Amino acid sequence: MYSKMLIKGGNPLSGEVTTQGAKNAALPVIAASLLLKGKRLKIKDVPKLEDIYTMADLLRQLGVEVNHVDHSMILSVPEDLCWETPKALVSKMRASSLVLGPLLARMGKAVLPLPGGCAIGSRPIDLHLKGLVKLGAEVELLHGAVHAKAKELRGTRIYLDFPSVGATENIMMAAVFAKGETVIENAAREPEITNLAEALKLMGCNIEGVGTGIIHIEGTDSLEETEVKIIPDRIEAGTYMVAGAITRGKVKVKNVTLEHIDATLAKLEETGVTVEVEKDAVTVDARDCKMKGVSLKTLPYPGFPTDMQPQFTALLTIAEGTSVIKETIFESRFLHVSELKRMGADIELQGNTAIVNGVPKLKGAEVRATDLRAGAALVLAGLAAEDETVVYGLGHIRRGYEDFQNKLKALGGDVEELPSEEDGSAKW
Ligand SMILES: CC(=O)N[C@H]1[C@@H](OP(=O)(O)OP(=O)(O)OC[C@H]2O[C@@H](n3ccc(=O)[nH]c3=O)[C@H](O)[C@@H]2O)O[C@H](CO)[C@@H](O)[C@@H]1O
Numbered sequence: 068m069y070s071k072m073l074i075k076g077g078n079p080l081s082g083e084v085t086t087q088g089a090k091n092a093a094l095p096v097i098a099a100s101l102l103l104k105g106k107r108l109k110i111k112d113v114p115k116l117e118d119i120y121t122m123a124d125l126l127r128q129l130g131v132e133v134n135h136v137d138h139s140m141i142l143s144v145p146e147d148l149c150w151e152t153p154k155a156l157v158s159k160m161r162a163s164s165l166v167l168g169p170l171l172a173r174m175g176k177a178v179l180p181l182p183g184g185c186a187i188g189s190r191p192i193d194l195h196l197k198g199l200v201k202l203g204a205e206v207e208l209l210h211g212a213v214h215a216k217a218k219e220l221r222g223t224r225i226y227l228d229f230p231s232v233g234a235t236e237n238i239m240m241a242a243v244f245a246k247g248e249t250v251i252e253n254a255a256r257e258p259e260i261t262n263l264a265e266a267l268k269l270m271g272c273n274i275e276g277v278g279t280g281i282i283h284i285e286g287t288d289s290l291e292e293t294e295v296k297i298i299p300d301r302i303e304a305g306t307y308m309v310a311g312a313i314t315r316g317k318v319k320v321k322n323v324t325l326e327h328i329d330a331t332l333a334k335l336e337e338t339g340v341t342v343e344v345e346k347d348a349v350t351v352d353a354r355d356c357k358m359k360g361v362s363l364k365t366l367p368y369p370g371f372p373t374d375m376q377p378q379f380t381a382l383l384t385i386a387e388g389t390s391v392i393k394e395t396i397f398e399s400r401f402l403h404v405s406e407l408k409r410m411g412a413d414i415e416l417q418g419n420t421a422i423v424n425g426v427p428k429l430k431g432a433e434v435r436a437t438d439l440r441a442g443a444a445l446v447l448a449g450l451a452a453e454d455e456t457v458v459y460g461l462g463h464i465r466r467g468y469e470d471f472q473n474k475l476k477a478l479g480g481d482v483e484e485l486p487s488e489e490d491g492s493a494k495w
């Protein structure tokens with residue numbers, strides 16, 4: 068059974084909402100527990116999300132005992148681990164590839180069915196594999212699965228052709244038990260990587276330079292039990308800020324790390340909405356605001372995050388004038404555009420650029436979420452649109468937003484999740 072969300076648009080959202088722990092930080096930290104041997108990792112502020120449950124199931128299959136109670140997770144890792152990852156779980160979630168590095172480091176071998184692409188792009192893992200080979204692993208592709216093995220990993224210099232988030236994380240984890248020093252150059256600088264590095268440091272790893280683009284990891288022999296806290300989800304926070312702005316409401320988002328959302332805040336302010344910041348909260352006030360179009364380009368952190376691009380595209384459909392949105396991270400992250408056009412948006416796609424001409428109002432329609440953030444963007448558009456919108460494919464949204472319906476309802480959104488016989492794809 069699928070599910071859909073019915074949205075009666077038009078209510079300006081108002082009130083406070085608290086951000087969950089970051090999905091994209093929790094996933095690699097959970098994978099990092101595999102580096103422990105006969106020890107436990109306790110993680111605080113783990114969001115309750117489908118992707119987290121998938122990662123927990125994957126670790127269970129590898130032999131880890133996982134207890135996820137409320138927002139805490141305790142992972143008890145046995146002396147020996149299974150090193151073959153099941154296709155059913157890996158194909159469900161690309162982030163499953165993050166177990167490759169730690170499994171190789173701990174067990175000297177790993178088998179991972181190639182995760183494949185998704186609606187936003189082809190998403191190869193060649194950079195992950197190149198890094199592992201440089202560390203001394205033998206990597207083969209057999210019957211659609213990566214088979215990696217290494218008697219011993221050796222520290223080395225690894226230059227990433229692109230600052231890939233996943234490749235940086237996988238290589239960092241693989242390098243933990245390598246002999247000598249590993250240096251990752253052109254490493255990704257996302258805050259989620261810093262959170263993973265903090266977890267590894269707390270376990271006893273020696274890591275320097277995280278956040279600078281050049282990461283140094285000194286190999287070690289064994290790690291310790293520890294407890295780590297997940298950072299607030301900057302993308303969830305940004306999504307609720309846009310919810311306030313697009314409905315011309317006033318929303319306070321609590322539990323944010325301001326320096327992680329600089330790019331999002333700067334672009335929101337540029338549209339003309341009022342943004343007030345406190346130590347760990349942001350209030351977006353768009354009441355009586357004449358919002359104007361802005362141009363933006365997605366970039367690796369600290370640039371504007373690709374994971375906020377669909378939500379901003381929705382916002383800019385009803386901002387005055389023309390906005391130019393350039394997506395440089397994923398090759399096909401514009402599937403929400405055709406859905407927004409069904410709602411009356413005026414958007415022209417030219418390759419990786421969307422040219423958005425603001426319209427006064429969006430109109431409710433039946434639309435389909437094709438991925439997580441596209442789904443969030445359509446819900447935001449529905450909240451601002453006249454009449455009723457139905458968003459199909461809520462499964463995508465559940466991957467990344469905890470309690471989305473209730474958080475929106477608490478802000479005054481007229482939304483309701485309902486079971487659906489279909490995912491919406493048969494409609495158009
Ligand atoms: C679970 C998680 O943290 N997901 C995030 C992570 O995804 P993910 O780790 O997959 O993103 P990457 O930074 O690796 O990918 C960015 C680009 O590099 C390409 N690439 C990546 C690896 C590789 O080996 N070869 C290659 O060509 C990808 O296809 C993509 O076009 O960072 C993205 C970019 O901020 C975010 O949108 C995702 O939400």
Ligand SMILES: C=C(OP(=O)(O)O)C(=O)O
Nearest residue numbers: 091161162374439440467
């Ligand atoms: C693209 C995303 O996640 P993933 O990399 O897990 O697909 C996202 O969180 O927006």
